[in-house]
Amino acid sequence: MQVPGPFEYERATTVDHAIGLLERLGSTARLVAGGHSLLPMMKLRLANFDYLIDINDLHTELGFIVVGDDEVRIGAMTRHRELLESDELARVFPIFSDAERVIADPVVRNRGTLGGSLCQADPSEDLSAVCTTLNASCVIRGPAGTRTVTMEDFHRGPYETAVGDGEMLLEVRIPLRPRGSSAYEKVERRAGDWAVTSAGAAVWLNDDGTVADARVGLAAVGPNTTGIPAISAAMAGQPPSEELYDRAAAIARDACEPATDQRGSADYKRHLAGELTRRTLRRAVQRIGG
Numbered sequence: 271m272q273v274p275g276p277f278e279y280e281r282a283t284t285v286d287h288a289i290g291l292l293e294r295l296g297s298t299a300r301l302v303a304g305g306h307s308l309l310p311m312m313k314l315r316l317a318n319f320d321y322l323i324d325i326n327d328l329h330t331e332l333g334f335i336v337v338g339d340d341e342v343r344i345g346a347m348t349r350h351r352e353l354l355e356s357d358e359l360a361r362v363f364p365i366f367s368d369a370e371r372v373i374a375d376p377v378v379r380n381r382g383t384l385g386g387s388l389c390q391a392d393p394s395e396d397l398s399a400v401c402t403t404l405n406a407s408c409v410i411r412g413p414a415g416t417r418t419v420t421m422e423d424f425h426r427g428p429y430e431t432a433v434g435d436g437e438m439l440l441e442v443r444i445p446l447r448p449r450g451s452s453a454y455e456k457v458e459r460r461a462g463d464w465a466v467t468s469a470g471a472a473v474w475l476n477d478d479g480t481v482a483d484a485r486v487g488l489a490a491v492g493p494n495t496t497g498i499p500a501i502s503a504a505m506a507g508q509p510p511s512e513e514l515y516d517r518a519a520a521i522a523r524d525a526c527e528p529a530t531d532q533r534g535s536a537d538y539k540r541h542l543a544g545e546l547t548r549r550t551l552r553r554a555v556q557r558i559g560g
């Protein structure tokens with residue numbers, strides 16, 4: 271049986287308390303939210319920390335989904351299950367329920383959090399692709415105060431984020447725009463597995479039915495935190511059509527950087543990036559009509 275190395279355990283009761291502990295304990299301390307990524311890594315001895323700061327009591331402060339007039343705010347401690355079950359969120363961003371249906375299993379979804387998913391920064395993390403698709407901003411707080419960074423700046427590379435020592439992610443903010451919708455699709459080897467490849471798409475239409483903006487977020491095919499600007503440029507001002515989705519699919523195939531591993535070959539993943547881009551764009555546009 272795998273066991274982690276020895277560590278001290280602290281339980282934070284408020285955001286300020288957690289930040290105070292992080293500041294005092296320094297880089298030998300780590301926050302634990304759902305624990306579904308951190309603890310497996312510690313058990314495998316891929317990560318070792320002297321202190322774990324449990325932030326589950328912060329669910330009262332940071333477990334929220336607020337749909338406002340021009341943005342949606344989601345707290346870092348919001349659990350996968352809550353994202354899956356929120357009708358209000360599904361109404362404005364159905365991409366969340368699409369993605370949550372295929373993330374792991376109920377045990378993981380009951381505990382795992384939005385903040386843990388983004389801060390883990392695994393290139394296969396589905397919610398990172400969702401937040402990239404939706405052009406989310408991340409609100410980070412530390413001893414020096416609060417700052418907001420784009421998804422592009424938040425993910426610095428695999429397993430690396432803009433959250434510095436002594437800081438924590440508080441929430442994400444997602445702009446709400448009219449006449450838009452979104453969708454997510456994933457190919458996995460078995461139900462509940464990490465993605466071989468997955469894609470999210472969000473589309474907004476002008477009054478005349480042409481595309482105002484379109485963004486695509488890919489997971490498991492290399493770092494993608496930009497929403498693929500070339501797809502936005504190719505689709506803007508055009509009426510949605512199968513030919514347009516084909517062009518976007520070709521751009522997604524070119525933009526991704528998959529690696530061959532036990533989940534599939536680079537060629538297969540590149541093919542999936544194109545196909546899933548085509549399907550999710552089509553579904554997002556259909557949903558605007560519906």
Ligand SMILES: Cc1cc2nc3c(=O)[nH]c(=O)nc-3n(C[C@H](O)[C@H](O)[C@H](O)COP(=O)(O)OP(=O)(O)OC[C@H]3O[C@@H](n4cnc5c(N)ncnc54)[C@H](O)[C@@H]3O)c2cc1C
Binds near residue numbers: 302303308378390
């Ligand atoms: C069997 C299994 C299958 C899975 N399948 C999938 C899948 O298909 N798709 C998918 O996307 N994910 C999958 N996951 C991962 C799951 O989504 C995790 O819940 C998620 O990666 C991490 O969330 P967590 O709350 O458990 O984070 P934790 O494990 O608690 O933390 C992860 C990292 O984030 C840091 N952290 C947590 N919260 C904050 C915060 N607020 N501020 C700063 N740092 C923070 C921690 O210090 C740690 O470094 C799977 C996990 C398991 C165990």
